[in-house]
Amino acid sequence: MPRVVMYTTRICPYCVRAKNLLRKKGVEFEELYIDGSRQLMREMLERSKRRTVPQIFIDDYHVGGYDDLAELNAFGKLDPLLGLAPHMEPEVSEEEADPT
Numbered sequence: 001m002p003r004v005v006m007y008t009t010r011i012c013p014y015c016v017r018a019k020n021l022l023r024k025k026g027v028e029f030e031e032l033y034i035d036g037s038r039q040l041m042r043e044m045l046e047r048s049k050r051r052t053v054p055q056i057f058i059d060d061y062h063v064g065g066y067d068d069l070a071e072l073n074a075f076g077k078l079d080p081l082l083g084l085a086p087h088m089e090p091e092v093s094e095e096e097a098d099p100t
Helices: 013-024 038-048 066-074 078-082
Strands: 004-008 030-033 055-058 061-064
Touching: 004 013, 004 038, 013 066, 030 038, 038 055, 038 061, 055 066, 061 066, 066 078
Parallel strands: 004 030
Antiparallel strands: 004 055, 055 061
16 A cells, blocks of 8 residues: 655644545555644645645655545545555346346
8 A cells, every 4th residue: 555645734624634535445644744843844845845734645646635635536546546446336247237
């Protein structure tokens, strides 16, 4: 499973949403709290080129913030990035599909 890192603060509602989405998928992640840490803030700025939180990385891939994470999820692109098996619908044979 890839390493998921989230730069966050303790009072960010979008961070809470991102964490909830990842937890719902059963994904472990590392939280790096930038509030009170100039070093982590600089690191986040260098890696993401953004000042807002959360900033989410899956391995070296910069996802962005919560909205970006939710969009990837909505379009079915998040699970492959996380190494999760896609949900597969059971195949139905032609005989089963047309009972007449």
